[in-house]
Amino acid sequence: MAPLTSLRDFLVLFLVLIPLGEVFASIPRKTVQYDNAKIFRENGSSNYSTMTLREDLGVLFIGARDAVYALDLEDISSKKAGVYWQVSEEQNTSCKSKGKDSMECQNYIKTLQTLHDGRMLVCGTNAYNPTCDYMTYANGTLTLEGKKEEGRGKVPFDPFQRSTSVMVGTELYSATSVNFLGTEQVLQRHSSPAIRTEHRQSWLNKPSFVQLDVVPESVNNLDGDDDKVYMFFSEEAMEFDLPDQIRVSRVARVCKGDLGGQRTLQQKWTSYLKARLDCPVPLEPSLPAIIQDIFLLKDQDWRKSVFYAVFSPQTTTSDLSTVCAFSVADIGKVFSEGRYMTPVTMESETRWVTHTGEEPVPRPGTCMTNAVRDLGIEHSLDLPDKTLQFVRDQPLLEGAVPPLTGGPLLLQRGAKLSVIVVDRVMAEDGEIHHVMFIGTEEGTVQKAVQYAAGDTVIIQETQVFQTLEPIKVLRLSSGTGQLYAGSGSGVVQIPVRDCGRYGSCLDCILARDPYCAWDTTLAACSSVLNLPTGSRNMYQSLKHADASMCPRPVPMKPLTLPFNVGSSIHLPCQPASNLAQVSWHFAKQPLQLRDRYQMLSQDLLIVSALASDAGRYTCQSLEEVKGRLYTRTEAAYILQPTKTLLVLQLSVALLSVLLGVVVLWSVRGHVRLRARIHPAEPGQNNNNNWRTDPGCVPGSEVNNNHTIITIEDMEDNQTARVSVALLSMILGSLMLWNISRDQLSHRVFRMEEGLQDHMSPVNSSSDTVIHMGDI
């Protein structure tokens, strides 16, 4: 590989050219809230980040902060036992004196490994003083033996630093930092003597460990090869000649039988090789996504075992997470046949280039195979110095391990993916599909299916934690069909075969969930587990999603909603599928979305409703699955204007008119009276323009000596009354006219009312389905 000189050259490395049509980020078909979940939470306890399944005991072991719990696999809310392991006062003080805070000076349980005798090895950070102990679970109690052992090299000092371990036979392999500062990171086998990595940048350069796994490659191996331990991690890349530090994902491996070298690489791995691991994103010019978690889907034939990995972005400029699968065979091929990278120093600068010269024999980093044994080399202690020096200086192989499918299985925008487990599921027809459960940093778990035919679809996303906290760990018990998700605040149990979620036949078939089929006798979506193939009346159509056999459902009963003219109306619609397109219909005609009709995600919003908006509304969804189009009614409403407002407006209008008439009549009576009085005293001007008050009541007696007002005032008063009368009559008439006009035309009233006015829960169990069949 030639040195790269620009970031662009570098980014091109991580692109794959995939037809544009396939460049899409997957969205889950269905999003659900996980209600009535079985949850484990213990008062005062948190950081449930370590989990070990013991199907033999029916127990799930949880490592938390200062505690270990044993939970019933069938129901984790029932705690079988718990044991506390807190730091001592002395350790607490010592930790504090080193400048660490109360949060860090606790005992975070990071390792829970099953030993061959059934006991558990438990290791915790123990206030920056890594310590291990042995634990037994018997007679319903958890007991720590109190044999405090050195935990350095098994778990980190810093509770926030990532580490991992695996038991291989009786030996513990771990990858963690071994010093207080967390700067010295090591892959180590705790055997006697212990074998570990060289402390060199070319071996591990600021690594973040993800996982260790063993593959039994000695089984049925004609080459007489050894079992191998694979380590997945990310680190700062050295091979790119770039100014910025860029992290890359890696896979490294060592041989189980490695004993280290005789002179060179004493008590160090002689078989440590590493290669880049990429999950190339189509046409996304950003830095490579970084591996977060891995799951080994084991096969009877280890060559067919597959590592499923989740990658999430290393910078904030990208929000694209991916899932890729890598076969053990492909990884093995890179290590056994790939070319090495070698450092060359030019003008005091070190660059990594492809090694083109001769390679020592046996091949550097090789395990003990028949071919090696034929050279008279029985174990790694016999390896020649040339081979050992080569691997010590250049353990990196050129290029990257290609993903099994050439590119990502899934592309996901938004919440970062954090953890993954994979189940192998036999469908109703006997075919095997792979179901991935992927945890996100927002507390959701996605269920994605990689069908035997090759396509991958996220069929469901479940919000398992109410808070947006990252899922730290996922474990799958295929035996009980349960998934366990751990976060900072709790552990949740999720059944993998929750077929009851699919409420209708259409939902059941279109979900294409390999665990589920439509049972025509029970008229329910049921699990296909343990069914003899083709038995009963189970119907599943994973390949074609053909729901034409589903019974035609009874039409949905519309919900009648009263509404006030002038108010805004909100009609909810929750389609059964996130992939469906939603359209609204009014009186059987498609509704034009403009002006007063707006879509609020899938819901319909009618602004300032008119009386003429009364009628039937339906929310229709259209979904294409495997080339077939399905429409169904997701919600139906009948809107009826309420009478109360109309009655109120009418009353006010009529009252106004009445008031006007009464006032006018009173004024008229007075004018008549005054006309009678006036001629009797013509020209009399005593009291300077003062005149008698006619009184308010028509026909009342006139008393010149009492209440008197000026003529001008009197005239003003009358004018005012006439005006009031006329005004209220005009107002009343106007209101009447308005009301009648609104009944006929499309007048807009500006009377905003709360949107919630007409919000009502909708039962979208989608029992109204119209199946359109093939298009």
Ligand SMILES: *[C@@H]1O[C@H](CO)[C@@H](O)[C@H](O)[C@H]1NC(C)=O
């Ligand atoms: C946990 O603590 C809260 C308050 O501190 C208390 O109300 C609740 O009953 C406790 N729950 C258990 C299971 O002890």
Ligand SMILES: *[C@@H]1O[C@H](CO)[C@@H](O)[C@H](O)[C@H]1NC(C)=O
């Ligand atoms: C450690 O010491 C601090 C005070 O320095 C105290 O608040 C805390 O509870 C102690 N923790 C333990 C586990 O003893």
Ligand SMILES: *[C@@H]1O[C@H](CO)[C@@H](O)[C@H](O)[C@H]1NC(C)=O
């Ligand atoms: C469990 O109980 C059995 C019999 O009741 C006893 O023999 C055994 O020693 C107990 N084990 C532990 C670890 O206490």
Ligand SMILES: *[C@@H]1O[C@H](CO)[C@@H](O)[C@H](O)[C@H]1NC(C)=O
């Ligand atoms: C432990 O959990 C708390 C609360 O969930 C969180 O703030 C803290 O970062 C966690 N500590 C570690 C080491 O993960």
Ligand SMILES: *[C@@H]1O[C@H](CO)[C@@H](O)[C@H](O)[C@H]1NC(C)=O
């Ligand atoms: C929806 O309707 C079904 C059957 O009609 C009923 O069993 C279910 O409880 C209803 N759900 C809600 C949320 O009303």
